[in-house]
Amino acid sequence: MPEGKIVFKQPEALEDVPTHYCPGCTHGIIHRLIAEVIDELDLREKTIGIAPVGCSVLAYHYFNFDMAEAAHGRAPAVATGIKRVRPENVVFAYQGDGDLAAIGTAEIIHAANRAENITVVFVNNAVFGMTGGQMAPTTLPGQVTTSTPTGRDVKLAGYPMKVAELIAQTTGAAYVVRRTVTRPKYIRSCRKAIKTAFETQLAGLGFSIVEVLSTCPTNWGMSPLEALKWLEDNMIPYYPLGDYKVIDEVEALA
Amino acid sequence: MARVLMKGNEAIAEAAIRAGCDAYFGYPITPQTELLEYMSKRMPELGRVFLQGESEVACINMVLGAAAAGRRVMTSSSSPGVSLKQEGISYLAGTELPAVIVNIMRGGPGLGNVQPSQSDYFQATKGGGHGDYFPIVLAPSTVQEAIDFTILAFELADKYRNPTMILGDGSIGQIMEPVELPEVEPKPPPKPWALTGCQGREKNIVRSMYLLAGPLEARNIILQKKYREIEANEQRHTEYMLEGAGVVIVAYGTAGRVAQTGIKKARDEGILAGLFRPISLYPYPKDALSSLTDQAKVFLVLEMSAGQMLEDVELVVKGRVPVDFQGWLGGRVPSPTEVLEKIREMADKYTS
Structure with a gap:
């Protein structure tokens, strides 16, 4: 009899536990991609992750490596503290859009501009998820949330924050891209970007960030499939997918 | 031991270095800025970490990261800056991470002035941030004491896994006095809880969140037990x-x-x-x-x-x-x- 060969399995970097994420939420896919990349690059035993405040605060229960919890928005500062004293480790922060683009704008901009040799996975679902669907800095114009009940009025609440475009302006950033995970081709592309982001850090090339457009069916008031479609129809036009900054040294990694 | 003339702020910095401070994160504010400046020169010379952060909020969270990674770490500031650090100090207490925080107090409230003051006593000794916790607080009255207490602060922080504060005032920070700088052999305890990468062991998690009442209460009872132990053993x-x-x-x-x-x-x-x-x-x-x-x-x-x-x-x-x-x-x-x-x-x- 021919010997069996394992062609697909649960990543070692992911715990075999159910998550608390809502049905149709794409956090699960993004967690999985990170775990797969960490396994592929054989980084699990040297990785230190930072969980944010927001829906993904419990990420340390799902990832199977050392992790810290950061105060709201401070994950890049905590990651900086760890990486500076343990440059031999791989350090990444997982942040949502409230965490990174509202309360944590100072920390993310300065970490990027210092060329801090860390990786950030930025999950943008255009809403504060954990607190029940309030307006985030990334909420689209006219989008109804529990704190913009008649839709986001940009005259009153300002404009959605384009994080990848913003970070790309910093001299210190090495790799800045935006992806999504709404369909298999996008998921493959996102996985590749996360891998490149970690490789950027491994090569000591500086700050890397992957913005991932993500769904929040519960707070958007949609079915999972409706949410995927709404993201593609509404978020991608405002937040175009693509590479916003890839320095030559990162290009050369490919 | 030879006596040297040193300014309080610089003496605290040198004492921290001798106590084995691996990393320093700070932001300029009068009347403590010489401490930051001293560290900016000496720490890189020693191959240790110095970073001027974008805010006191960022700095205290960098401190939290370095402490979580198992290193001896310090930050310093003065009253308005220490107010900003309270968020991180609460998280340090909640996650039981050792760190040394220096407050060279100035007049308040608000921007106040840059003259010596002692008006941050409540903030320092009653917790300062949110939640039931206490940092250990040591108050020097001379530059020599500032040195000795800084060395002690690193020991106590590690011993109790607790944020520890040097509470001086602008006078202590600015005055120059003859001092003796002791030779110290830093002996940080083993830190099996630290984030170092999980090679050869189960993963470590540094956190302060306990969503259910029962686990949070159990956690707080452990913290309170530690504070009673500190109260019994460390009155000076x-x-x-x-x-x-x-x-x-x-x-x-x-x-x-x-x-x-x-x-x-x-x-x-x-x-x-x-x-x-x-x-x-x-x-x-x-x-x-x-x-x-x-x-x-x-x-x-x-x-x-x-x-x-x-x-x-x-x-x-x-x-x-x-x-x-x-x-x-x-x-x-x-x-x-x-x-x-x-x-x-x-x-x-x-x-x-």
Whole structure:
């Protein structure tokens, strides 16, 4: 009899536990991609992750490596503290859009501009998820949330924050891209970007960030499939997918 | 050991280096900036980490990261900056991470001024941020004490896995005095909880969130047990001319130092006055102060504030002896003559 060969399995970097994420939420896919990349690059035993405040605060229960919890928005500062004293480790922060683009704008901009040799996975679902669907800095114009009940009025609440475009302006950033995970081709592309982001850090090339457009069916008031479609129809036009900054040294990694 | 002339802020920085401080994160603010500047030069020379962060908020969270990674780490600031650090100090306490925080106090509230003050006592000793916690707080009155207490702060922080604060004032930070810099052999304890990468062991998690009431309560009971242990073991104070003293002055830091001169003058006049000077402000040296209620006719609390430590003294004395107070509110160091006048008033009122 021919010997069996394992062609697909649960990543070692992911715990075999159910998550608390809502049905149709794409956090699960993004967690999985990170775990797969960490396994592929054989980084699990040297990785230190930072969980944010927001829906993904419990990420340390799902990832199977050392992790810290950061105060709201401070994950890049905590990651900086760890990486500076343990440059031999791989350090990444997982942040949502409230965490990174509202309360944590100072920390993310300065970490990027210092060329801090860390990786950030930025999950943008255009809403504060954990607190029940309030307006985030990334909420689209006219989008109804529990704190913009008649839709986001940009005259009153300002404009959605384009994080990848913003970070790309910093001299210190090495790799800045935006992806999504709404369909298999996008998921493959996102996985590749996360891998490149970690490789950027491994090569000591500086700050890397992957913005991932993500769904929040519960707070958007949609079915999972409706949410995927709404993201593609509404978020991608405002937040175009693509590479916003890839320095030559990162290009050369490919 | 050779004596050298050093400014308080620089002496604290050098003491931290000798205590094995692996990383320093700070932001400029008067009157502590020389500490940051000293670190910016010396830490890279030693191959250690120095980083000027974008804010005190960022710096204290960098401190949290470095502490979580198992290193000895320090930050320093002055009153308005320390207010910003309170978020991170609460998280340090909640996650039980050792770190040293220096507050060289200036006048407040708000922007106040850059003169010496002691008006952050409540903030320092009662927690300061959200939640039930206490940082350990040590108050130097000389540059030499600033050195010795900084070294002690690293030891206590590691021993109890707790944020530990050096609470000085602008005078301690700016004054130059001859000091002895001790040679220290830092011996940080093993830190099996630290984030180092999970090679050869289960993963470590550094967190303060416990969503359910039961687990959070259990967590807080553990923290409170630790604080009781600190209160039982780490009360520190010093005394000056307490023999036969009916007027017992209670003052810490620079106020305590000035009081000493005032007391000497009072003794020259035949007034039996003495000083009880707390060194640990948390834990407050309750036991030793309480034992003075048999001898004291009055406790006179002197502070460069509107009366904050005063409440701790009143809690210890519990009405057994009168407690009087004088404070200086402008960001100003009192003169020994002002202290002497107050001692005379106390002697007339309570001991004659």
